[in-house]
Amino acid sequence: MGEARLPVSRRSGRSAVDPPRVPWVHESVIDSDSAIAGRGLFANQALAPGQVVLRLGGRLVSTAELARLLDESDRYVDTLTILEDVHLVLPSATTLHYGNHSCDPNLWHVGPYEIATRRWIEAGEELTIDYGPQSGAPGYSMACACRATQCRAVVTSEDWRRSDLQARYAGHWVPVLEERIRHSAGS
Numbered sequence: 001m002g003e004a005r006l007p008v009s010r011r012s013g014r015s016a017v018d019p020p021r022v023p024w025v026h027e028s029v030i031d032s033d034s035a036i037a038g039r040g041l042f043a044n045q046a047l048a049p050g051q052v053v054l055r056l057g058g059r060l061v062s063t064a065e066l067a068r069l070l071d072e073s074d075r076y077v078d079t080l081t082i083l084e085d086v087h088l089v090l091p092s093a094t095t096l097h098y099g100n101h102s103c104d105p106n107l108w109h110v111g112p113y114e115i116a117t118r119r120w121i122e123a124g125e126e127l128t129i130d131y132g133p134q135s136g137a138p139g140y141s142m143a144c145a146c147r148a149t150q151c152r153a154v155v156t157s158e159d160w161r162r163s164d165l166q167a168r169y170a171g172h173w174v175p176v177l178e179e180r181i182r183h184s185a186g187s
Helices: 063-072 163-168 175-185
Strands: 029-033 039-043 052-055 059-061 079-083 086-089 107-109 114-117 126-129 141-143 154-156
Touching: 039 126, 059 063, 063 086, 079 175, 107 126
Parallel strands: none
Antiparallel strands: 029 039, 052 114, 059 086, 079 086, 107 114, 141 154
């Protein structure tokens, strides 16, 4: 009950957007103390641009089920929006939980569940992602403490409307937000 229902391929029996059940983290990614927030993800070796370092996994839920989970949970619920009324809930207590936000991230989406490096990353550098290009749940808002030069102070589920972010992350939004951007541009 509450699990999102997606169109299923007759050939594979799976939806084109089904996530893996278990997340994957590249062997060069570790968690450690972070200056941004508590703990964070770090590279233990240099990483080239475009290298996939995280593959998100978990279960898909509807917006109503997500709201219920958020209301009832006494723990942080890691989630991102994939399609309209479809949200990925990441399993708790995984390394992915330590991924911190930055308004000038060094990671970004290269698919609904794949996250890759935006640029060269040095060993010991914290790995960050902008939560804006993956946050589409109604009413989402988070105060930002990333300390980046272009910090926007608040990250929201409406960030997809910002032309500066649309240009910066073109082609690197989760599918639903890419679609919202296309639709708002009239294409």
